[in-house]
Amino acid sequence: xxxxxxxxxxxxxxxxxxxxxxxxxxxxxxxxxxxxxxxxxxxxxxxxxxxxxxxxxxxxxxxxxxxxxxxxxxxxxxxxxxxxxxxxxxxxxxxxxxxxxxxxxxxxxxxxxxxxxxxxxxxxxxxxxxxxxxxxxxxxxxxxxxx
Amino acid sequence: xxxxxxxxxxxxxxxxxxxxxxxxxxxxxxxxxxxxxxxxxxxxxxxxxxxxxxxxxxxxxxxxxxxxxxxxxxxxxxxxxxxxxxxxxxxxxxxxxxxxxxxxxxxxxxxxxxxxxxxxxxxxxxxxxxxxxxxxxxxxxxxxxxxxxxxxxxxxxxxxxxxxxxxxxxxxxxxxxxxxxxxxxxxxxxxxxxxxxxxxxxxxxxxxxxxxxxxxxxxxxxxxxxxxxxxxxxxxxxxxxxxxxxxxxxxxxxxxxxxxxxxxxxxxxxxxxxxxxxxxxxxxxxxxxxxxxxxxxxxxxxxxxxxxxxxxxxxxxxxx
Numbered sequence: 193x194x195x196x197x198x199x200x201x202x203x204x205x206x207x208x209x210x211x212x213x214x215x216x217x218x219x220x221x222x223x224x225x226x227x228x229x230x231x232x233x234x235x236x237x238x239x240x241x242x243x244x245x246x247x248x249x250x251x252x253x254x255x256x257x258x259x260x261x262x263x264x265x266x267x268x269x270x271x272x273x274x275x276x277x278x279x280x281x282x283x284x285x286x287x288x289x290x291x292x293x294x295x296x297x298x299x300x301x302x303x304x305x306x307x308x309x310x311x312x313x314x315x316x317x318x319x320x321x322x323x324x325x326x327x328x329x330x331x332x333x334x335x336x337x338x339x
Numbered sequence: 340x341x342x343x344x345x346x347x348x349x350x351x352x353x354x355x356x357x358x359x360x361x362x363x364x365x366x367x368x369x370x371x372x373x374x375x376x377x378x379x380x381x382x383x384x385x386x387x388x389x390x391x392x393x394x395x396x397x398x399x400x401x402x403x404x405x406x407x408x409x410x411x412x413x414x415x416x417x418x419x420x421x422x423x424x425x426x427x428x429x430x431x432x433x434x435x436x437x438x439x440x441x442x443x444x445x446x447x448x449x450x451x452x453x454x455x456x457x458x459x460x461x462x463x464x465x466x467x468x469x470x471x472x473x474x475x476x477x478x479x480x481x482x483x484x485x486x487x488x489x490x491x492x493x494x495x496x497x498x499x500x501x502x503x504x505x506x507x508x509x510x511x512x513x514x515x516x517x518x519x520x521x522x523x524x525x526x527x528x529x530x531x532x533x534x535x536x537x538x539x540x541x542x543x544x545x546x547x548x549x550x551x552x553x554x555x556x557x558x559x560x561x562x563x564x565x566x567x568x569x570x571x572x573x574x575x576x577x578x579x580x581x582x583x584x585x586x587x588x589x590x591x592x593x594x595x596x597x598x599x600x601x602x603x604x605x606x607x608x609x610x611x612x613x614x615x616x617x618x619x620x621x622x623x624x625x626x627x628x629x630x631x632x633x634x635x636x637x638x639x640x641x642x643x644x645x646x647x648x649x650x651x652x653x654x655x656x657x658x659x
Contacts, residue, residue, distance in 0.1 A: 245594050249587045266651065276649035280631070282656040284597060284646070287626050288590065288619070291528065293537025301656040330537050335544055335586055 203257035203323040205232045207316070208247065210240045212270035213305045214262035220309030228316035232260075239263070240301075241274030245285045248299070252289070252332040258298045258323040262312070265303040275303070292335070297326050340387045340466060342510055343412070343440065348379045350410055356436050357407025360398055362391045368461050369448040373398055387412065389465035392445035392492060394605050396421040396430070397558040403431040411435055414442040415501045415513060416494070419601040419637030420558035422504045426640045427599070429561055432505075439503040441511025444487070444495035449613060451476065451490050456483060488516070494604030494617065497521035504638060521602070522625050524618055544589055546612040553589075553606035553616055559596040559636075566591070593619035598627060598646040601637040630654050 209215040215236045221228065237243055240263025251259045261282060263275045279301070286299040302315045343361075350356045363374040363384040371386045373393050394417045402409040413421055418439060424430045448459055458479035464487065465474060474490055476483050497520065501513035528536060554560045554567065567588065593600075593616075602624060606616040627634050630653070631645045 246587070246591060249590060253586060261656075273649070276651070276653070277646075279653055279656060280646055280649055283630060283654055284623060284626055285594065286656045288594070288622060290533070291525075291536060291619075291622050292540045292590065293533045293535075295533045296657050299657055330534075333586055335537075335541055335590075 201324060201327065203231050203320060203328075204255060205258045205260065205320060205323060206251040206256045207232050207234045208237050208240070208243050208259070208261045209234050209304075210242075210263040210270075210275075211236055211238050213264035213268065213303075214240075214312065216306035217262070217304040217308045217312040220306065221313040222309075224309045226309055226313035228313045229320045231320055232316050239269065239271050239274040240278040241269075241271070243278060243282075245281060248282075248285060248289075249332065252294060252329065254333070255329075255331055257326075257329040258300070258319060260300045260302060260315075260319055262302050262304045262315075265305055268303075268305065292332075293330055294332065295326065297322055298329055340385075343387055343438070344382050344385055346438070346508075346510060347376075347382060347385070347410060350436065351379055355408065356410040357405070358402075358409050359385075360395050360402060360409050360411040361385050362387060362393060362395075362412075367448075369451075369459055387440060389443070389446040389487070389490075390448075390462075392447060392605075392608055394420055394556075394558060394603050396424060397556070397561060399430045399435055400424065400561055403429075403434045405434070408434055408436045410438060412438050412440045413503070413506070414440055414445075415503050416442075416499065416601070416603050418504045418506060419635070420603050421637075422640045423599055423601055423637035424558060424561065425505070426637075427561075437506045437508075439506035439509040441509075441513045442501065443512075443514040444491045444498070444516035446474070446487065446490040447492055447608065449608075450492060451485070454485060454489050456485060488518075491516060492604065492608055493615075494602070494607070499602070499635070505640070521621060524615070525621050525625050528618065528622075543614050546614055547589070548612060549585065549588065550611060552609045552611065554592060556605045556609045557592075557596065557600075558603065558605070559599045559601070560592065566595075589614075589616065589619060593623060596620065597623040598634070598644045599636050600624065601635075 209218055218234060240261055243261055248259050266275055269275045282301050289299055290296050300319055304312050347359055359376040362371040364386050365372040369390050371391050373395055376382050395411050396417050399411055425432055451459055456476055459476055461477040463475040472487055474485050474487055495516045496518055498516050600620045604617050627645045634645050
């Protein structure tokens with residue numbers, strides 16, 4: 193939360209990036225001097241398939257306003273098929289999150305290759321703007337509070 | 340019921356089965372409990388009526404480790420759970436002798452309470468042999484009657500059918516109980532605004548006392564080691580009031596059983612707080628059916644499941 197009401201809303205955004213494509217894409221964005229907001233916190237994972245749905249739930253529980261997962265393009269996975277499984281899991285999880293009150297706009301999956309520094313930077317800028325327009329998220333940590 | 344007992348005695352006597360897994364009278368007439376019967380004499384305690392909602396398939400995990408075959412009574416919906424366990428190699432088909440029992444919809448005291456009939460002492464008309472039209476209920480404040488249908492569990496109103504997917508023999512007739520679509524409630528929630536949805540689930544899930552009954556009864560929740568098991572002693576693991584697992588318990592559990600949940604409805608039946616937990620599972624079932632083609636967990640003991648398979652053209656997350 194901002195310390196005073198006039199301060200601009202700075203969302204907390206967690207980005208899960210796979211080691212082989214998207215993290216390298218983020219690296220390329222950096223070495224190409226492309227900018228994206230510091231509100232995005234990157235967590236490197238071995239493969240998008242490594243993203244346990246609990247990671248995403250935990251991010252929201254801890255107060256994230258948006259969560260984005262980036263992996264290799266379908267067909268390009270370093271482990272051949274990891275991102276295909278991840279895609280199904282995330283589709284169902286995002287739908288469930290929407291069902292319990294975390295709108296679709298706050299979750300996103302984007303396939304970013306190691307050569308797509310420009311796409312990485314553009315995606316993150318776009319996502320941060322989207323979350324800013326949605327405003328502060330409900331904390332899933334409050335989902336089960338006793339009255 | 341007598342037909343079931345007679346047949347059971349025959350099977351015990353000729354040595355086909357070593358024991359019987361069924362229901363016996365509980366401490367109240369409205370809650371028969373799952374029980375083992377080892378001989379013909381103990382069968383005097385056996386009961387099968389409208390209150391026998393308990394799904395016995397999960398007990399077969401344990402029974403598969405015992406010597407000899409176990410006779411188990413399964414209702415049509417329970418056979419799906421058994422088949423799913425078979426698929427996951429948790430039960431041994433050779434160790435089970437399955438008698439498919441007829442089902443005319445199951446009733447519960449909670450449903451009676453919901454229509455204003457409280458302080459129930461005894462209920463007549465819940466036997467399997469009955470025409471199942473009217474229940475006569477003896478309460479502390481006098482006798483009353485109600486339609487059998489009105490006392491039925493939510494899951495029976497949206498019953499998927501009376502087909503048995505696995506059995507050795509069938510005894511008893513079933514009746515059609517469907518009068519609704521099982522995804523209607525899910526659609527109603529989907530039509531709400533995100534704020535309303537969060538408020539709805541917050542109100543429901545905040546009732547949870549973390550008794551773990553839903554997990555313990557769930558046939559799909561049968562991992563040898565569960566993520567919710569704490570290394571601490573029993574009472575401490577339930578008192579974990581501020582942990583992540585505590586808050587996300589129901590969401591995580593629903594995801595863990597996604598693609599394996601047969602929608603048997605036991606979670607909602609056993610919840611002492613009356614939380615409609617089936618709404619979470621049904622959302623996953625509905626999404627899977629819409630996105631990856633109609634799939635019914637437990638329908639077959641073979642084949643791939645939606646979350647352990649994929650196609651190249653799957654929908655992108657967030658687009659649906």
